[in-house]
Amino acid sequence: MTSMRTRSFIAIGLLPTLGIFIFFVIVPIVWSAYYGFFDWKGIGPMKFIGLNNYAEVLQDPLFWKSFKNNLLIVAASVFGQVPIALLLSLVLLKNGWFQKFIRASIFMPMVLSSVVVGIIWGYIYHPQIGVLNFLLDSLGLGSWKMQWLSDPSVSMYAIMVPIIWLNVGPYLVMFIAALQNIPSEIDDAAQIDGAHGSRKLFSIKLPMIWDTIKVAVVLCISGSLKAFDLIYVMTGGGPAHSTELLASYMYNNTFSIYRFGYGSAVSTMIVVISLIMVAGSQYLMKSKK
Amino acid sequence: MSAPMTRPLQPASSSRSEAGLPRFRWLKSKLIGAALTVYALVTLYPLLWLFISALKTNEEFFSRPFGLPSHWNWSNFSRAWEVAEMGRAYVNSFFVTILSLILTLVLGALSGYVLSRFQFRGKLLVMGVFMLGMLIPIHSTLVPLFILMNKIHILNTYAALIMPYTAFELPIAIFICVAYMNSFPKEVEEAAQIDGSGYWGIFFRMMLPLALPALATVGILAFLRYWNDFSFALVFMSDPKLKTLPLSLSVFATGYSTDYKLTMAAMALAVIPTIIVYLIFQEQVMKGMTAGAVKG
Numbered sequence: 001m002t003s004m005r006t007r008s009f010i011a012i013g014l015l016p017t018l019g020i021f022i023f024f025v026i027v028p029i030v031w032s033a034y035y036g037f038f039d040w041k042g043i044g045p046m047k048f049i050g051l052n053n054y055a056e057v058l059q060d061p062l063f064w065k066s067f068k069n070n071l072l073i074v075a076a077s078v079f080g081q082v083p084i085a086l087l088l089s090l091v092l093l094k095n096g097w098f099q100k101f102i103r104a105s106i107f108m109p110m111v112l113s114s115v116v117v118g119i120i121w122g123y124i125y126h127p128q129i130g131v132l133n134f135l136l137d138s139l140g141l142g143s144w145k146m147q148w149l150s151d152p153s154v155s156m157y158a159i160m161v162p163i164i165w166l167n168v169g170p171y172l173v174m175f176i177a178a179l180q181n182i183p184s185e186i187d188d189a190a191q192i193d194g195a196h197g198s199r200k201l202f203s204i205k206l207p208m209i210w211d212t213i214k215v216a217v218v219l220c221i222s223g224s225l226k227a228f229d230l231i232y233v234m235t236g237g238g239p240a241h242s243t244e245l246l247a248s249y250m251y252n253n254t255f256s257i258y259r260f261g262y263g264s265a266v267s268t269m270i271v272v273i274s275l276i277m278v279a280g281s282q283y284l285m286k287s288k289k
Numbered sequence: 290m291s292a293p294m295t296r297p298l299q300p301a302s303s304s305r306s307e308a309g310l311p312r313f314r315w316l317k318s319k320l321i322g323a324a325l326t327v328y329a330l331v332t333l334y335p336l337l338w339l340f341i342s343a344l345k346t347n348e349e350f351f352s353r354p355f356g357l358p359s360h361w362n363w364s365n366f367s368r369a370w371e372v373a374e375m376g377r378a379y380v381n382s383f384f385v386t387i388l389s390l391i392l393t394l395v396l397g398a399l400s401g402y403v404l405s406r407f408q409f410r411g412k413l414l415v416m417g418v419f420m421l422g423m424l425i426p427i428h429s430t431l432v433p434l435f436i437l438m439n440k441i442h443i444l445n446t447y448a449a450l451i452m453p454y455t456a457f458e459l460p461i462a463i464f465i466c467v468a469y470m471n472s473f474p475k476e477v478e479e480a481a482q483i484d485g486s487g488y489w490g491i492f493f494r495m496m497l498p499l500a501l502p503a504l505a506t507v508g509i510l511a512f513l514r515y516w517n518d519f520s521f522a523l524v525f526m527s528d529p530k531l532k533t534l535p536l537s538l539s540v541f542a543t544g545y546s547t548d549y550k551l552t553m554a555a556m557a558l559a560v561i562p563t564i565i566v567y568l569i570f571q572e573q574v575m576k577g578m579t580a581g582a583v584k585g
Contacts, residue, residue: 006407009488013403014415017396017459024456025422028433035436042436088328091321098322104571105329108336110578111567113517115535116556120335123549129350131338165332173579219582225426229519233539247428247520254432255524263432270429278424 029271036265041258053265062241063266066249067273069156070224073163073245077220080164082213085171090201092172093179103176107169114166118233121162125149125234149235152242159234159243163227171216178212179205214285221281225274246270339560343369343553350549362550369554377530378537385447385533386515389454393462393511394504396455401466402496406478419460427457431524438525449525450533454515461581462507469503470496506577509570513578516563534559 036053038046057063088106092099109117124131125148133145148158182205190204206213228247231237237248244252250270254263342350343365345358370376404416434453438444443452477499481491497504519535526532538559541552567574 006488007409010403010407010409013399017400017463018415018418020396020452020456021419021422021459024434024437024453025425025430026418028430028437029425031437032430032433035433042439088325091325098325102325102329103575105333107571107575107578108333108567111513111517111563111574112336112560113519113535113538113563115519115538116339116560119538119541119552119556120339124335129549131355134355169575170579170582173575177579222424222426223582225428228428232519232523247426247431250429250432251524254435260432260436264436267429267432271425274426274429275424 029268032264033268034264035261036268038261038264040261042260046261049261053262054269056262057265057269062244063246063249063269065241066244066246069244070246072156073160073224073227074221076160076164077167077224078217080160081167081171082216082220084164085168085216086175086213088168088172089175089179090205092176103172106172109166110169114229115233117162117166118230121230122149122234125158150239152240155235155239155242159227159231162230162234166230167223171219174212174216175209178209182208218278218281218285221277222274225270246273336560336564339553340557343550343557345550345553347548347550350553365550365554366558369551369558372548372551373537373540373555374529374532375534375537375555375558378532378534381447381531382516382533385450385454386512388447389451389458389515390508390511392451392455393458394508397459397462397466397507398497398500398504399492400459401463401470401500402492404463405467405470406496419463422457423460428520431520434521435524444525445528445531447531450515450518450521453521453525454511454518458507458511458514461510465503465507465580466500469500473499505570506573506580509566509573510577510581512566513563513574 035046037048037050039049039052040046092103123129127133127145127147127150130148132148136142136144146154149155186204186208187200190200195203225245225247227245228251231243231245231248232251235243237244237252246266247270250263250266253259253266341357344361344363345365346360346362349356349358404412430453435444438449438452443449473496477495478491481495484490486494517535518533519539522533522536523539526536538556541555
């Protein structure tokens with residue numbers, strides 16, 4: 001029974017929300033696909049150039065380098081955050097005050113602004129006044145000192161450390177919730193059957209939370225696109241584009257050299273790539289089992 | 290590490306008697322506890338270092354990066370406040386965050402109520418549209434949103450942040466509200482309907498108060514995201530008068546400022562509100578941000 005009154009309530013309840021959402025999230029995406037067909041400086045006339053922008057994106061080695069760096073961050077997340085969080089979750093299962101304190105500490109970086117995180121780590125890595133090089137010196141490991149962020153061969157790896165440090169928290173909370181959801185009867189049954197320690201871990205605990213681990217891996221993929229802020233503050237994508245990500249590549253191409261048509265084409269490519277990656281990862285995860 | 294670690298460890302409170310010598314198990318749990326303490330301190334250290342460094346002189350900052358300041362320079366905070374024009378940045382961040390929060394909570398709760406309690410044609414489509422929105426990476430919209438807001442002349446106004454913030458937070462807000470409201474029994478509304486309340490009456494007098502825990506989660510999540518956002522503010526706010534806190538801090542990152550003590554003091558001032566929120570709402574923040582990450 002959808003009376004007039006009910007219908008108008010539904011409309012008032014949904015239309016403003018849908019309006020804002022579609023106008024500020026969906027419309028821009030569609031529009032940028034369209035702007036990608038033009039040569040445009042942001043102001044002045046727009047010149048239709050067909051697929052030229054898109055072709056240029058695909059042929060630019062820098063774009064692929066940025067893409068590769070995004071994949072490196074995915075790898076760092078899958079092989080860094082996930083195992084660390086999993087290991088920690090196994091020893092932080094109980095709900096005592098000590099475990100709660102440790103969990104809260106590990107989660108803490110998540111509530112800091114990425115600008116603050118970026119500047120702090122910038123100081124840690126600073127070649128002259130940085131804490132890291134100071135520490136290496138005082139441990140007698142002076143030869144290990146490096147220009148952490150300004151040496152193109154190490155900068156990308158240096159960036160990964162704060163990304164992992166920052167993001168362990170949510171994965172830890174996810175894994176703890178999953179492990180606590182394992183019914184205690186299963187645990188008891190395993191106990192009676194004589195399974196202990198690592199045996200219990202590999203034949204019961206891990207298989208029981210496998211779905212959560214899959215979700216975590218998908219999260220690593222979508223999360224890798226969010227590292228823009230940190231990169232912008234710490235390196236700006238340099239030196240020599242060694243830490244360029246898709247988002248910073250887009251930013252630099254649009255707002256530094258005012259190629260709005262090209263920037264729009266890059267945005268569209270990022271949306272396409274991320275949708276493919278998310279869809280692909282979910283497909284892989286589903287078919288594995 | 291600077292601080293000696295003599296934290297009392299929790300005794301192993303395993304009720305079941307498992308295999309293995311008790312001595313060995315006791316030692317193992319102590320070792321794990323110690324390792325965890327070290328890990329937690331390493332995680333917390335950068336923040337601690339930030340607050341300690343904020344009270345140092347520049348000389349102390351690089352001659353003794355791990356030590357305590359010989360004299361606690363509280364004046365660094367007032368200097369930083371002036372140099373980075375943080376008063377203005379605080380006001381801007383405050384207004385943008387509060388206004389976006391109100392909009393997000395009102396629209397999220399109302400739409401959540403409609404989607405949770407009403408059946409109508411197109412409902413699945415609406416849910417699908419919001420779901421799709423959550424798959425779109427936020428940074429890919431920087432350029433198109435800039436162009437769009439430039440066209441409608443709202444760049445460099447509070448609206449240039451409030452509208453996109455709200456738009457991107459709404460799907461998560463709605464999904465959290467719908468999931469929570471779905472758990473209410475049908476009798477809740479039936480009772481109110483007998484009292485003669487209309488839908489608005491039910492919404493304001495029953496649903497909102499009952500959904501308060503879900504709204505708190507949405508609110509805390511949104512607060513942190515709005516307060517900390519950098520990329521939208523960077524692209525959509527070029528007027529120095531309208532800079533939000535993260536933007537005013539990024540001035541220090543560009544390398545022009547080598548006044549480390551002031552940078553540290555400014556950052557300390559900027560993180561205090563989020564740290565306070567975190568200290569009060571730890572559990573909600575941790576659960577909410579994890580749920581937000583899974584859904585977003």
